[in-house]
Amino acid sequence: MVIALRGPRQDAVPEADAAAAGIDFGTSGRMRSSLVPLGPPVSQDRVITSFPKCYTPAACLQLREHFHGQVSIACQRRSTGTVGLRLSKVVVVGDLYVGKTSLIRRFCRNVFDRNYKATIGVDFEIERFEVAGIPYSLQIWDTAGQEKFKCIASAYYRGAQVIITTFDLTDLQTLDHTRQVWDSWPLGQWLEDALQENEPGTCFLFLVGTKKDLLSGAACEQAEVEAVRLANEMEAEYWSVSAKTGENVKAFFSRVAALAFERSVLQDLERRSSAWPQVGNGDLIRMEGHPPETQDSERPSSLGCC
Numbered sequence: 212m213v214i215a216l217r218g219p220r221q222d223a224v225p226e227a228d229a230a231a232a233g234i235d236f237g238t239s240g241r242m243r244s245s246l247v248p249l250g251p252p253v254s255q256d257r258v259i260t261s262f263p264k265c266y267t268p269a270a271c272l273q274l275r276e277h278f279h280g281q282v283s284i285a286c287q288r289r290s291t292g293t294v295g296l297r298l299s300k301v302v303v304v305g306d307l308y309v310g311k312t313s314l315i316r317r318f319c320r321n322v323f324d325r326n327y328k329a330t331i332g333v334d335f336e337i338e339r340f341e342v343a344g345i346p347y348s349l350q351i352w353d354t355a356g357q358e359k360f361k362c363i364a365s366a367y368y369r370g371a372q373v374i375i376t377t378f379d380l381t382d383l384q385t386l387d388h389t390r391q392v393w394d395s396w397p398l399g400q401w402l403e404d405a406l407q408e409n410e411p412g413t414c415f416l417f418l419v420g421t422k423k424d425l426l427s428g429a430a431c432e433q434a435e436v437e438a439v440r441l442a443n444e445m446e447a448e449y450w451s452v453s454a455k456t457g458e459n460v461k462a463f464f465s466r467v468a469a470l471a472f473e474r475s476v477l478q479d480l481e482r483r484s485s486a487w488p489q490v491g492n493g494d495l496i497r498m499e500g501h502p503p504e505t506q507d508s509e510r511p512s513s514l515g516c517c
């Protein structure tokens with residue numbers, strides 16, 4: 212089977228950097244290592260210092276204005292484990308022609324092409340950020356909307372931290388379709404594939420309305436009422452964007468990066484706290500005196516992000 216997969220653009224991950232970081236793109240463009248290249252500092256517009264705001268409070272699952280306390284402390288101490296070395300996976304799904312590729316290209320390359328070129332199979336971009344002083348990278352997967360390519364795309368959904376479900380604000384059939392897909396979960400097409408490949412509750416879901424530039428303010432608000440309702444049902448955060456004008460695109464991906472980063476750090480803290488080495492079989496050692504005090508702030512209590 213031929214898998215159509217295009218790799219990251221060469222200027223994003225220069226081969227020399229990739230080799231230094233142990234990344235091998237081979238001839239297919241497919242990356243074989245999850246190490247992040249040791250490149251130059253990330254560009255200024257990828258530096259996230261404060262918790263990015265949501266699009267609207269009604270469409271948002273969490274209104275916090277700061278990073279989780281444990282995450283802030285871990286970042287200050289630069290004890291975020293392997294988070295800065297790994298790639299977090301973001302998968303963009305939705306009907307054909309809704310603007311998935313355009314959205315990703317606007318963010319990653321700051322370009323917009325009005326000509327439609329259907330995505331064949333899957334494609335990905337790697338985008339480097341610095342979040343709260345820690346390097347962080349997203350691997351953003353663009354999938355094909357055309358039915359005949361879906362089986363290829365579904366193989367790449369595994370391990371996603373974020374699923375971005377897109378629909379076209381000017382074609383509400385694509386929102387209806389998203390609803391049908393959601394309502395028929397666990398049997399509904401692309402969301403089924405994306406969610407089934409991942410543990411329940413481990414992915415952030417976003418619902419994104421595209422082509423905002425083509426609607427008047429009033430028409431957009433009208434379309435958004437329905438979309439926000441569905442987003443709430445899906446427990447997804449809602450955004451409206453335009454790849455053509457770039458409206459909300461950077462703000463949206465900053466939010467995606469910050470939420471995914473925060474969860475990665477919390478998961479890493481939890482993993483490390485549960486992986487303390489145990490000596491012997493665990494019931495032969497008796498502690499005398501008082502155990503050393505542990506600060507509550509150092510102990511991750513849950514993975515909850517609110």
Ligand SMILES: Nc1nc2c(ncn2[C@@H]2O[C@H](COP(=O)(O)OP(=O)(O)OP(=O)(O)O)[C@@H](O)[C@H]2O)c(=O)[nH]1
Nearest residue numbers: 307308309310311312313325330356422453454455
């Ligand atoms: N005006 C406007 N047109 C857009 C916008 N986003 C995408 N388009 C246009 O919509 C068409 C489809 O965009 P794509 O990004 O290729 O759509 P896609 O979802 O990737 O399609 P598939 O790869 O087939 O699944 C193209 O002609 C784009 O130029 C937008 O924000 N505004």
Ligand SMILES: [Mg+2]
Nearest residue numbers: 311312329330
């Ligand atoms: Mg596409």
